[in-house]
Amino acid sequence: MTNQLTQNFLEELGLNNLPEDKKIQLLDDVGRMIQQNVIFRVIEVMNESDKDEFDRVIGENMDNPEAILNFLKAKVPNFEIIVSEEVEKFKKESVEFIKGLSLEQSQ
DSSP states (O other): OOHHHHHHHHHHTTOTTSOHHHHHHHHHHHHHHHHHHHHHHHHHHSOHHHHHHHHHHHHHOTTOHHHHHHHHHHHOTTHHHHHHHHHHHHHHHHHHHHHHHHHHHHO
16 A cells, blocks of 8 residues: 555544554555455456466465566456455445444443
8 A cells, every 4th residue: 555545544444543563564454355355356357267377376476476466467457446446445344344333332
């Protein structure tokens, strides 16, 4: 996530006052969850041949996320849109969840 996006995300969740190490851990966890959701979506739109190739690319590039990202960008025409949608979806669900917690605590 970019710095501005990260800051906005933390502010919307009311978490911008967390200690720096907690922010980093939280953003790493969020990034992994969003990445997982993106992968689930792109697999749905891939044909069987691309899925097989994707498995191979992942196996050969576990330590090279850029190679995996390049593969996805090449094989999924609307990849960037999917990523944006998943980020927004996660952000919206997180804000709603936090608001729900706040309402429960105030009752």
